[in-house]
Amino acid sequence: MKRLIIIGEGQTEQAFCKDILQPHFLGFDIFIENPTISKSGGGIVQWTHLKADIERLLRSSNAYVTLLIDYYGLKDKHAFPSWEQSKAIPNRVERMSHLEAAMHKDIAEQWKHRFIPYIQLHEFESLLFADEEVFKRSFTQEEYSDYEYLETTFREFENPEDINDGSMTAPSKRLERILRDYTSNKPSTKALWGPMLAGEIGLDQIRRKCPRFNQWIENLEQI
Structure with a gap:
């Protein structure tokens, strides 16, 4: 091996x-x-x-x-x-x-x-924008702080790797704005949510x- x-x-x-x-x-x-x-x-x-x-x-x-x-x-x-x-x-x-x-x-x-x-x-969090339906299945409306911004992000970026690196618009910063409990500067939060969402999306979809x-x-x- x-x-x-x-x-x-x-x-x-x-x-x-x-x-x-x-x-x-x-x-x-x-x-x-x-x-x-x-x-x-x-x-x-x-x-x-x-x-x-x-x-x-x-x-x-x-x-x-x-x-x-x-x-x-x-x-x-x-x-x-x-x-x-x-x-x-x-x-x-x-x-x-x-x-x-x-x-x-x-x-x-x-x-x-x-x-x-x-x-x-x-950044790594770009990969988490590979499937909008996973967000819809995984979170209730109460867990969103800005659901419209989620929809806007998916409309604007067909390729998640194009989501830019601005200090307020990088993928991790978008997740902070979209989800109430996501905190990009807290490693334990990122380590929990990132792989969880990636697992729900699946490697094949991320690659596509x-x-x-x-x-x-x-x-x-x-x-």
């Missing part, structure tokens, strides 16, 4: 890997390990720290290593390779590909063939609606 290490930002990504991705990849004879980024209390860190994690894991075993990190929240201070150049690329999908290629290039030559970089556009995410899954299936 092959080993795949998915480095995530926090508890939400860990739970998603364990509950949603692991059952799928067992069918491909792939076992997933899902550590969080070291030196992080949840969230992204400087590239030098993340790179050290990646190379340590690649060096210590024959496992493949990939990432599940959000584009939302990446800043100049994190100093990702080719970050400044990426800002000049208007198309966000092409921008992510540029950043992923730069990360891959920066990993030591002897290990990079087992490194599969991935940045989620725009989120093409970049689907391509990542396809790449991992082929290791």
Whole structure:
């Protein structure tokens, strides 16, 4: 059985890997390990720290290593390779590909063939907007604080990965506005609600609606 290490930002990504991705990849004879980024209390860190994690894991075993990190929240201070150049690329999908290629290039030559970089556009919570019917089934009207905003979001974005990364309009911020008890800055809440909704939606539906995410899954299936 092959080993795949998915480095995530926090508890939400860990739970998603364990509950949603692991059952799928067992069918491909792939076992997933899902550590969080070291030196992080949840969230992204400087590239030098993340790179050290990646190379340590690649060096210590024959496992493949990939990432599940959000584009939302990446800043100049994190100093990702080719970050400044990426800002000049208007198309966000092409921008992510540029950043992923730069990360891959920066990993030591002897290990990079087992490194599969991935940045989620725009954040993990994008995936939760893959099926409007799941929201309707999962929550009562009393649990919504702005049901109309839920409907507006689904009307505006056919592809959930297009939901933008504004400080008030990123996917997690939309969930805060839509649902009374969702709090994006409380890890325990995110870790409960995110995988729960993803499980209700199902991996197949998420892949149908989120093409970049689907391509990542396809790449991992082929290791």
